[in-house]
Amino acid sequence: IWADVLGYVRKNISEVEYHTWFAPVKNLGVQDGALVLGVRNSFAQEWFRKHYLELLEDALRSLGAQNPQVSFQVLPAVQEAMILAQDPPPPPTPLGRPSPSNASAPPAMAPTENRQTLNPKYTFENFVVGPNNNLAHAAALAVAESPGKAYNPLFIYGDVGLGKTHLMHAVGHYIAERFPGKRIEYVSTESFTNDLINAIRDDKMTQFRNRYRSVDLLLVDDIQFLAGKERTQEEFFHTFNALYENHKQIILSSDRPPKDIQTLEGRLRSRFEWGLITDIQSPEFETRVAILKMNAEHNRIDIPQDVLELIARQVTSNIRELEGALMRVVAFASLNNVAFSRSAASKALSNVFASQEVKVEMIDVLRATAAQYGMSAEMIRGSGRARDVVVPRQVAMYLIRELTAHSLPEIGQFFGRDHSTVMHAVSKVTEALGRDAELAAAVDALRDQLKYVEGEEK
Ligand code: ADP
Numbered sequence: 001i002w003a004d005v006l007g008y009v010r011k012n013i014s015e016v017e018y019h020t021w022f023a024p025v026k027n028l029g030v031q032d033g034a035l036v037l038g039v040r041n042s043f044a045q046e047w048f049r050k051h052y053l054e055l056l057e058d059a060l061r062s063l064g065a066q067n068p069q070v071s072f073q074v075l076p077a078v079q080e081a082m083i084l085a086q087d088p089p090p091p092p093t094p095l096g097r098p099s100p101s102n103a104s105a106p107p108a109m110a111p112t113e114n115r116q117t118l119n120p121k122y123t124f125e126n127f128v129v130g131p132n133n134n135l136a137h138a139a140a141l142a143v144a145e146s147p148g149k150a151y152n153p154l155f156i157y158g159d160v161g162l163g164k165t166h167l168m169h170a171v172g173h174y175i176a177e178r179f180p181g182k183r184i185e186y187v188s189t190e191s192f193t194n195d196l197i198n199a200i201r202d203d204k205m206t207q208f209r210n211r212y213r214s215v216d217l218l219l220v221d222d223i224q225f226l227a228g229k230e231r232t233q234e235e236f237f238h239t240f241n242a243l244y245e246n247h248k249q250i251i252l253s254s255d256r257p258p259k260d261i262q263t264l265e266g267r268l269r270s271r272f273e274w275g276l277i278t279d280i281q282s283p284e285f286e287t288r289v290a291i292l293k294m295n296a297e298h299n300r301i302d303i304p305q306d307v308l309e310l311i312a313r314q315v316t317s318n319i320r321e322l323e324g325a326l327m328r329v330v331a332f333a334s335l336n337n338v339a340f341s342r343s344a345a346s347k348a349l350s351n352v353f354a355s356q357e358v359k360v361e362m363i364d365v366l367r368a369t370a371a372q373y374g375m376s377a378e379m380i381r382g383s384g385r386a387r388d389v390v391v392p393r394q395v396a397m398y399l400i401r402e403l404t405a406h407s408l409p410e411i412g413q414f415f416g417r418d419h420s421t422v423m424h425a426v427s428k429v430t431e432a433l434g435r436d437a438e439l440a441a442a443v444d445a446l447r448d449q450l451k452y453v454e455g456e457e458k
C-alpha cells in the first residue's frame with residue numbers, strides 16, 4: 001500500500017519535490033487507524049502537515065480508505081539509520097485491509113466511481129497570466145462567465161505542467177460560485193475510461209450515462225488518452241453530443257491539438273474543433289518569476305527577488321518543476337539554517353540541475369548589457385547611431401548569438417534590424433575583442449553573469 005501511496009504522490013508532484021520530501025520518508029505502519037510516517041526533523045514534520053497532508057489523504061482515498069488519517073513522527077536519528085539500513089522495510093499492517101487484530105483500520109472499498117474533486121488552489125486568482133497563456137486564460141474566463149454560450153467546446157492544449165488542469169479547475173470554481181446549483185464534473189480521461197469499464201462490467205451503463213450526461217459543465221482532462229480506445233471514444237461521442245445539444249459547456253485539455261491525436265475518430269476530432277482551440281506555451285522569464293513570487297507569498301516565505309530570479313533561470317519549461325525547485329531551495333535554507341541567498345539557492349539546486357545549462361534569453365542579454373553600460377534597453381534597441389550606443393548594441397547582438405540558439409534574422413528582428421546588421425555586429429565584436437582589453441573584460445563579465453548562476457565559489 002505504501003508503494004501505491006508513493007505512486008500516487010509521485011504522479012501529483014514534481015520529481016524534485018518528490019525526491020526532496022518523500023524519498024527520505026519512512027512508513028511506520030498503522031497506529032490507531034492512522035498511517036504513521038517517519039520524517040527526519042520537526043521542520044519536515046511541519047512541512048508535511050502544511051503541504052502534503054491533503055495529498056496523502058487523497059492518495060489513501062484513491063486506494064479505498066474512507067476516512068484516511070495520516071500522522072507524522074520525527075524519527076530519532078538511530079531509528080532512522082536502522083530503517084535506512086533495512087531494505088526493504090518490514091511490511092507494516094496494510095491500510096485498507098484490516099487484520100483481525102486491528103479492527104479500527106479503514107475497511108476495503110472497491111471504488112466503482114472515480115469521482116474527482118476540484119483542487120481548491122486551482123483558481124483564477126492563483127493563475128498568473130503572461131504572454132504564454134493569456135489567450136487560454138481569456139477563453140477560459142469567457143467560458144466561465146457564459147457557460148455553453150461563449151465557446152463550446154473549449155479545447156486547451158499544451159505541454160505537461162503548464163497549467164491546463166489549473167485553468168479547467170478555475171472555470172469549475174468560478175461557475176460553482178456564480179451559478180450555485182449547476183452540476184460540474186471534472187474527470188480525467190483515464191477515470192472516464194475506468195468508469196466506463198466498471199459500468200460495463202457491473203451492468204450499470206444507465207447510471208454511467210446519467211452521471212455524465214446530466215451535468216452543466218464537463219471538464220475532461222488529458223483527452224489525448226482517448227487515442228486507440230474505440231469503445232471509450234464511442235461512448236464519449238454520445239456524451240459529447242448529449243451535452244452539446246443541450247448547450248452544456250464542455251472543456252477539454254490535451255497535450256496536443258486535435259489534429260495531432262492519432263487514432264482519434266474523425267467525428268470526434270471534428271467536434272473538438274467546433275469551438276475554440278487555444279494553447280498554452282512555456283512561460284517567459286518574467287512570468288516564471290511572478291509565479292514563484294505568488295507561490296512564496298502563499299506559503300508565507302519571505303524570499304528575495306534575486307533568488308526567485310535565479311530559480312526562474314534554472315527551470316524554464318515546466319511550472320510544476322519550477323514550484324518544486326522553490327521548495328527545494330526553501331528546504332535547503334531551512335535545514336541548514338541559512339538565509340535565502342543566491343548562493344544557497346544555487347547549492348540547493350546544484351544536484352538537480354548540475355548538468356543543465358542555464359537557458360539565456362535575448363531580453364536578458366539586452367537588459368544585462370544595458371545595465372553594464374549604464375543605459376536603457378530601449379536606447380540600445382533604438383535608432384541611435386552614436387558610438388556609445390552602437391558598441392553596447394553590437395555587444396548585445398554578439399552575446400545573443402553566442403549564448404542563445406536564435407538565428408541571425410531572429411536576432412535582427414529583436415533589434416528591429418536585418419540579419420546582415422547582426423552579422424556585421426558579430427564580426428565587429430569578434431575582431432575588436434583581440435585588441436580591446438576593456439571590451440573583452442566587459443564581454444567576459446556579461447557572459448559570466450548570464451551564463452553562470454552563481455558568481456561565488458562553485
Ligand atoms: P498541466 O495540467 O498543464 O500539466 P497543471 O495545471 O497541473 O499543468 O499545472 C502544474 C502546476 O503549475 C500546478 O501546481 C499549477 O497550479 C501551476 N501553474 C500552472 N500555470 C500556472 C500559472 N499561470 N500561474 C500559477 N500557477 C500555475
Ligand code: MG
Nearest residue numbers: 164165166221
Ligand atoms: Mg493536467
